[in-house]
Amino acid sequence: MNNNPRIAIVDPNTLAVLGLTHLLESVMPVMHIDSFGSFAELEANHPEQYFHYFVDVRVVLANMPFFQQMRHKTIVLASSAADNTAPLSSFHTICTSLPPKQLLRSILMLEQHAHAHGRNLPSLPPVETNISAPLSPREIEVLSLIVKGFINKEIADQLNLSLPTIISHRKNLMSKLGMRSVSALTIYAVMHGYVGVDEI
Template sequence: MGERPRIAIIDSNTLSSLGLKGILQNVMPIVQVEIFHSFADLEENSPDVFFHYFVATSIVLQNRSFFVERKNKTIVLTASTEPVSQMSGFNSLCINVPEKELVRSLLQLEQYAHAHGRNLPPMPRALEMKILSDREIEVLALIVQGYINKEIADRLNIGLTTVITHRKNIMDKLGMRSVSALTIYAVMHGYVDINKI
């Protein structure tokens, strides 16, 4: 397999950059995410090798011509969901939202902006393989839709301890601990519709 696609985050806010990096690596496990604290930083590191730029609004405004030329690769990080404050012609991502919403926005960008991954690198074989049993997939789909163990047990007509066992097996098999990570996995594999999360 070739080199992993690289994604750049250009934002002077370290905490926000680190958080976004963690979520991006969950959404697209095959990418390599690099953080730059300024546009100058990015410029020194051959900016055109990057597959996407996630950029703070202020940095896009100061270096507009660079990003306008790379509009299809640029995702502007905004602090507001108001369309007025978003930059026309660019894909935007509001970062002042709960993690669940941010993950959903990223998945929507990934699904819609790229016509089902048209511009995205292919998933490695290991990630494409079906790892979970059909029953585990059913449990996973209900977990990511926000059902609690007792509700899952009732819906699938199984015991509570069985649900807890399935839940543990799912997390062990996938090596994922958070519901956000499970949500990403479920949507990327088509086990749950993005509009249900």
């Protein structure tokens, strides 16, 4: 049995569940994530065991008595800002129709503020890292600028380095961290304190 704290995603949209699961596993790797297509499925699986519920807005509205009691643990998944109606004003809400970078920022902000960089999570054994060698100070500088949205040429200009050198640093970073996307680098940089969530 997995003893990690558990998160429940309750959403009938399978594609949305898959995407959110991937993001949450990246942002909160110590969590175990279960998904349910309906409130009835959640209710049948000991809902009290979950540290958080990420729940489609329609499911919350249809089952308000339960989620109102659990509002401090519930994050409403709204498809637009208009979904944040008066009955939901006391809930944390994430708008799922945001552009990818803004959605990632919303989830990172939620994790950083709610969990105080992980300090509010239950204590667990340290998560093993797959990084073979620590990042050099120059790699950290390049990483920070990448996740802040600068392109290679701008990074080269800022650091007074050649464009091929920046491209080489970028390849080395991706290889060393085993990451293939700027989103993955962003999560890594924020979670390791190299950039603040308000800088991305």
